[in-house]
């Protein structure tokens with residue numbers, strides 16, 4: 001008899017969900033974690049980044065109060081207070097993910113590093129754990145790029161950024177993806193100089209052009225410097241006696257431009273944490289994108305093993321590094337691994353993603369460019385600018401847009417939202433796309449007035465306007481008018 005029904009490696013968002021459901025179903029579960037319970041999201045990712053953004057947004061609101069006729073003195077940033085808020089948010093959530101809570105659920109929590117010793121055995125903390133099923137949920141870590149000079153300069157990643165005891169004087173951020181732009185805005189609003197260096201032609205390269213442009217404009221308005229379209233050629237240590245800073249880094253771009261800063265944050269992507277798992281001993285196949293799995297997240301090479309969260313590479317499409325995907329994966333694993341339901345598979349058609357800048361950029365399903373690349377060439381694009389939304393005007397925030405990507409037959413393929421708290425509106429579009437509801441469901445909804453969400457209804461209504469104003473409708477009305 002194996003020691004455990006399920007051994008889970010990693011107690012981040014993905015592993016915790018699997019362990020909790022397994023134990024709830026009465027299975028004997030071991031959960032192995034070598035670092036902090038809660039993984040990246042709680043300790044080094046979503047929670048500290050959103051807490052820091054909230055502090056930055058509060059400072060920005062205070063600076064912008066003048067637009068309502070309220071005069072405030074420029075806010076003073078107490079960095080220790082900001083840190084206390086960030087660490088306080090983590091501490092408040094931590095008990096939910098704690099070893100004590102999981103032990104209380106009946107999970108055997110082993111605080112050690114795990115690695116495979118055989119296709120049905122894992123070693124952790126000097127113990128050999130045989131298993132019926134294993135779930136790899138070891139997550140991802142920041143890519144450390146192979147850049148000349150990087151080993152000679154100090155750098156930060158998301159694992160060290162939130163520990164800074166003093167605010168960075170001038171933060172250089174390598175990478176203008178979601179991590180780069182969120183941290184750029186948070187630090188700029190908290191009074192730091194910030195430069196984002198992005199090798200692609202523009203930041204947020206995966207996002208819709210029009211929506212990304214809105215985030216770009218917001219960052220520039222916050223005083224962030226953007227250096228786009230130029231790769232970094234090398235990094236140099238700033239001379240200690242330089243007048244610019246007592247210590248620091250210079251990024252030399254391919255065109256020779258030199259950008260000096262006090263701190264360097266690496267945010268150029270994520271890599272699966274495969275090292276140390278000894279996957280070969282476990283007979284588990286993996287590649288640069290993670291553990292290779294079938295669509296139901298079962299390893300392609302070891303039928304006892306599944307992979308979830310950032311480390312999973314289902315059918316070669318690569319990871320979708322989001323906490324809500326880790327949760328979705330846990331549900332799939334429970335159905336495919338525990339209940340053995342055939343046909344269970346990952347489906348990202350209605351997947352939301354949000355960049356939590358101000359304004360937020362939320363995308364559900366396909367962008368216009370993604371829809372065209374997927375072969376949908378007869379598309380209808382419907383937009384509704386927030387400058388036409390009464391709530392946005394009343395609140396003095398008319399910049400933003402709802403953009404719907406619709407097939408000629410009225411099926412919603414994607415929705416892009418640029419608005420304050422756009423993430424809170426994303427769920428509606430996930431439901432529409434996931435349940436394949438017709439656009440008329442959105443156009444016909446009664447939404448409370450005045451809300452930003454009305455923008456989506458108005459954009460959907462645009463699809464029907466030509467039909468409503470067609471000569472057929474006019475003729476029909478003409479006939480009806482003659483009836484008594």
Ligand SMILES: Cc1cc2nc3c(=O)[nH]c(=O)nc-3n(C[C@H](O)[C@H](O)[C@H](O)COP(=O)(O)OP(=O)(O)OC[C@H]3O[C@@H](n4cnc5c(N)ncnc54)[C@H](O)[C@@H]3O)c2cc1C
Pocket residue numbers: 009010011012013014015032033034035036037038039040041042044045046047049050112113114115137138139140158179273276277308309310311320321322323324325326356
């Ligand atoms: C700065 C930042 C901001 C983010 N913001 C958001 C956001 O706002 N919204 C969102 O949806 N997503 C966000 N993400 C992404 C999100 O954090 C990840 O998608 C999520 O944490 C993945 O969960 P996971 O369980 O797969 O991995 P992780 O959270 O990385 O957990 C894996 C765990 O496995 C452990 N582990 C690894 N190897 C071993 C081993 N050999 N033995 C034992 N334990 C091991 C690790 O210590 C870790 O605790 C953000 C990420 C970052 C970096």
Ligand SMILES: NC(=O)c1ccc[n+]([C@@H]2O[C@H](COP(=O)([O-])OP(=O)(O)OC[C@H]3O[C@@H](n4cnc5c(N)ncnc54)[C@H](O)[C@@H]3O)[C@@H](O)[C@H]2O)c1
Pocket residue numbers: 145174175176177178179180182197198199200203204205231232267268269270320321322353354355356
């Ligand atoms: N709000 C959220 O949900 C949220 C927030 C942060 C992170 N995340 C998740 O974490 C993942 C990783 O985020 P990320 O921002 O690190 O990675 P990313 O892959 O999304 O973006 C990295 C950026 O760095 C650029 N880049 C690569 N090499 C470079 C170099 N040498 N010099 C300059 N630029 C370079 C790329 O062109 C890209 O634009 C995201 O894709 C997302 O899944 C989510």
